[in-house]
Amino acid sequence: MTRATGLLLLALSALAAVHLVTPLAPLLELLRSSPDTAWLLLGEIRLPRTLLALGYGFALGMTGAALQALFANPLASPDITGSSSGAALGTVFAAYWLGATEPLVLAGAGATGALLALAIMVLLAGRRAETTTMLLAGIAIALAAGAATSLLLALAPSPFAFYDSFEWLMGSFVDRSLPQAAVALIPAGICCALLAASARPLDLMALGEDVTASLGYDPRRIAVQVIVLSSIAIGACVSVCGAIGFVGLLAPYAARRLTRGHPGRALVPAGLIGGILLLIADIAVRYGPPGRIIPVGILTTVAGTPLFVWIVVTMRRRVTS
Amino acid sequence: MTPRLEASALALAGRLKRADLEAAPGELIAVIGPNGGGKTSLLRALAAIETTSGSVSIDGELLASVPPARRPRVVTFLPASRDIAWPISARDLIALGLPAPDDKRVEELIALLELQPLAHRPVDRLSTGERTRVLLARALAPRPRLLLLDEPLSNLDPYWVLRILEILRSGVADGATALVALHDIDRVMAFDRALLVADGEIRADLRPAEMLESETLANAFGIERAADGWKVSPRADRRSSP
Numbered sequence: 001m002t003r004a005t006g007l008l009l010l011a012l013s014a015l016a017a018v019h020l021v022t023p024l025a026p027l028l029e030l031l032r033s034s035p036d037t038a039w040l041l042l043g044e045i046r047l048p049r050t051l052l053a054l055g056y057g058f059a060l061g062m063t064g065a066a067l068q069a070l071f072a073n074p075l076a077s078p079d080i081t082g083s084s085s086g087a088a089l090g091t092v093f094a095a096y097w098l099g100a101t102e103p104l105v106l107a108g109a110g111a112t113g114a115l116l117a118l119a120i121m122v123l124l125a126g127r128r129a130e131t132t133t134m135l136l137a138g139i140a141i142a143l144a145a146g147a148a149t150s151l152l153l154a155l156a157p158s159p160f161a162f163y164d165s166f167e168w169l170m171g172s173f174v175d176r177s178l179p180q181a182a183v184a185l186i187p188a189g190i191c192c193a194l195l196a197a198s199a200r201p202l203d204l205m206a207l208g209e210d211v212t213a214s215l216g217y218d219p220r221r222i223a224v225q226v227i228v229l230s231s232i233a234i235g236a237c238v239s240v241c242g243a244i245g246f247v248g249l250l251a252p253y254a255a256r257r258l259t260r261g262h263p264g265r266a267l268v269p270a271g272l273i274g275g276i277l278l279l280i281a282d283i284a285v286r287y288g289p290p291g292r293i294i295p296v297g298i299l300t301t302v303a304g305t306p307l308f309v310w311i312v313v314t315m316r317r318r319v320t321s
Numbered sequence: 322m323t324p325r326l327e328a329s330a331l332a333l334a335g336r337l338k339r340a341d342l343e344a345a346p347g348e349l350i351a352v353i354g355p356n357g358g359g360k361t362s363l364l365r366a367l368a369a370i371e372t373t374s375g376s377v378s379i380d381g382e383l384l385a386s387v388p389p390a391r392r393p394r395v396v397t398f399l400p401a402s403r404d405i406a407w408p409i410s411a412r413d414l415i416a417l418g419l420p421a422p423d424d425k426r427v428e429e430l431i432a433l434l435e436l437q438p439l440a441h442r443p444v445d446r447l448s449t450g451e452r453t454r455v456l457l458a459r460a461l462a463p464r465p466r467l468l469l470l471d472e473p474l475s476n477l478d479p480y481w482v483l484r485i486l487e488i489l490r491s492g493v494a495d496g497a498t499a500l501v502a503l504h505d506i507d508r509v510m511a512f513d514r515a516l517l518v519a520d521g522e523i524r525a526d527l528r529p530a531e532m533l534e535s536e537t538l539a540n541a542f543g544i545e546r547a548a549d550g551w552k553v554s555p556r557a558d559r560r561s562s563p
Contacts, residue, residue, distance in 0.1 A: 072406035201389075203417060206407045207459070214368040214398035214469075216389035261409040261443065 004258040008272035012054065015279040020050045022283050048181040052173045053282040053296070054275045055185040056237040057247055061274020062192045062267050063230035064248030065255060069202035069263035070226045073131050074256075074315065077248035078114070078234045081134070082141030084245070086117025087231075087238035088169065089145045089152070096156040096165075103183040103240065111187075111235025117141050118227050127223055128209070131315075171244040171297020173282055184240035191233035195267060198222060202264030244297040246304025247274050247281075253311060323381040325498040326467055328367060330375035336362040338522040339375070344500070344514075346466075349493045351509040351529065352502045354518035355542055360502040361401060363518055364469045367500065368398040379467055393420045393463035401471040401502075403452045408443035411436055411455045418459035430458040433488060449476040457485065461492065468492065468499040475504065486511045506542070507550075509533065517541055 020042065021027055030038040064077040078084045090113020094100040100109065125137040149169070153161045167174070201217040209219040234248075255270035256263060281299045288294040326344040331337065337359050344350060352360050366373045369384045377384040379395050387395050397418065405414070415427050431440050434454045444452055453476050460468060468489075474482050486508070489499050501512070509515040515532040517525040519541040525532060532538055539545050545554040 206405060206409060207414075207417065207456075208400055208402060208404070210365065210368075210370050210400045211398060213370040214392075214396065216387060216392035256407070260413055261407045262413065263407055 057275035057278030058271040059188040060248035061251030062271035065252035065270035083114040084243035085145035087114035106239040107236040110239035114235040115231035170295035171242040187236040188233040191229040199264040351512040358519040359521040397460040418462035
C-alpha cells in the first residue's frame with residue numbers, strides 16, 4: 001500500500017465517522033434523554049446511510065477506473081457509458097411492471113439493465129472506440145434509457161409511480177435499511193475485490209491489447225470481466241440508491257494523478273476517492289434548507305458538471321498542443 | 322540441440338497460411354514483404370497474441386502454457402502502433418515491461434537508448450520517434466529470449482536506425498533471438514537471415530545477400546535491380562493479399 005492510499009483510507013474512515021454522527025446535536029440530545037433510542041437511530045438509520053454513501057462511492061470510483069482503463073478513455077464511467085441509466089431502467093421495470101419487491105430481485109434487475117446498456121454501448125462504439133464515438137453512444141443509451149424509465153413510470157399500473165420513485169431516481173441514501181444496504185454492498189464489494197485483481201493487466205492495457213495478449217493475458221476475457229463485474233456492482237447499488245452521476249468519472253481522474261497516470265493501479269485509490277466524494281456530498285445535503293431533502297445525486301451532478309467541463313477542456317488542450 | 326524458436330503448422334484463417342519456422346539462439350532475423358503481406362500476422366502468431374492453429378515453442382516449452390508472471394522473460398512483442406492512451410512517464414512505461422520492479426534495469430535502458438532528458442516526460446508528449454525508443458526499451462527491459470519487433474526502425478532518424486541495429490546485435494550476442502519486421506529492404510544486410518512474407522506465407526528464407534538477389538523478392542514487391550538501387554518493375558505482377 002502506498003502512502004497516498006494510506007492517507008486516502010484514513011480520510012475515508014474519518015469522514016465515515018463524521019457522516020455517522022452528523023448532525024451531532026440531536027444525537028447528543030437523544031443520548032442524554034433516551035440512550036437506547038440513540039443507539040437504535042445510529043445502528044438502524046444512520047449506519048446504513050453511511051455504509052451506502054461509502055460503499056456506493058467506492059464502487060463508482062473503482063468501476064469508473066476499471067472502465068476507463070479497459071476502454072483507454074478518461075471519460076468512460078458508469079454514467080457516461082449509460083450503464084447507470086440502464087440499471088435504473090431495469091430496476092423500474094422489475095419494480096413497477098413485474099411487481100418485484102424482493103431487494104435481491106431488484107438488484108438483479110438493476111445489474112441486468114446495466115449489463116445490457118454496456119453491451120449495447122460496446123456493440124455501437126467498439127471496444128477501443130475514439131473518445132467521441134464512445135461519448136455519443138453512451139449519451140444515446142443514457143437518453144434512451146432515461147426516456148424509457150420515464151415512460152414505464154408514466155404508464156405504470158400504480159398512478160403514484162412517478163411520485164414514489166422521484167427521490168430514488170435522483171439518487172439518495174435516506175431511510176435505507178441495513179438489509180437494503182447489504183443487498184447493494186455485498187455484491188458490489190465482491191465485484192470490487194475481483195476487479196482489483198485485474199490491476200496489472202489493466203495497467204498493461206495502456207500498451208495496447210496486443211502487448212497485453214503477448215504477455216499472457218487474454219484482453220477479451222479481461223473486457224468481459226470488467227464489464228460484467230462493473231454492471232453487477234453498479235446495478236446492485238442503483239437498485240437501492242438510484243443513479244448517481246459524475247463520481248465514477250471524477251474519482252478515477254483524481255486517482256490517476258496519484259498513480260502517475262497508471263490506469264490499473266488507480267483502481268483502489270479511485271474507489272477510496274469515490275467513497276470520500278459521496279460521503280462529503282451526503283454530509284453537505286444535510287445542511288440544505290430545513291424541512292427539505294436534496295437528493296445527493298442532484299448535488300453530485302451540480303458540483304460535477306463544472307469539473308467535467310474542465311476535464312474536457314484540458315483534454316482538448318492536450319490533443320491540440 | 323533444441324532450437325530457440327520452433328513454430329509448426331502455424332496458421333491464422335485468411336491471413337497466414339500454414340507456416341513452419343525454426344530459429345537458433347543468437348539469430349537476428351529480418352522479416353520483409355509487401356504491405357498487407359502478413360509480416361505482422363506472422364509476428365502476432367509467434368507471440369501467441371491470437372489463438373492460432375499450430376504451436377509455438379521457445380526452448381522446447383510451449384509458449385501458450387507460459388504464465389504471465391514468466392512471459393516477459395520468454396518473449397516480448399513491439400507492435401507497429403506507437404499509441405499510448407495515458408500520460409505515463411517514459412521511465413514508468415519502461416518499468417511496465419518488467420515482471421517485477423527493478424530500478425537499476427530501467428536506468429540501464431534509459432542510458433542505452435539515451436532517454437535521460439525525456440525520462441520524466443509523459444509518453445503522449447513525445448514525438449513518434451522518441452516514443453519508438455521508449456517502447457523498444459520496454460520490450461528489451463526483461464531480457465526476453467525471443468524479441469518480436471514490428472517495424473522498430475520506422476520513424477527513426479539515421480543515427481537511431483544504426484544505433485538500434487547495434488543494440489539488437491549486442492542483444493543477440495547475449496543469446497537472445499530477434500525477428501524484426503522491416504520496410505527498408507536494404508537494411509536486411511545487417512541481419513543474419515531474411516524471411517520474405519507475402520500473400521500470407523513465408524515465400525523465402527535466405528541469407529540477406531541471397532535474398533536481395535532473389536527473383537522471389539523482386540516479384541513479391543514488383544521491383545527490380547537498377548544501376549543505382551531499385552526501380553519499379555515494368556512487368557510487375559504484384560499481387561496483394563486479399
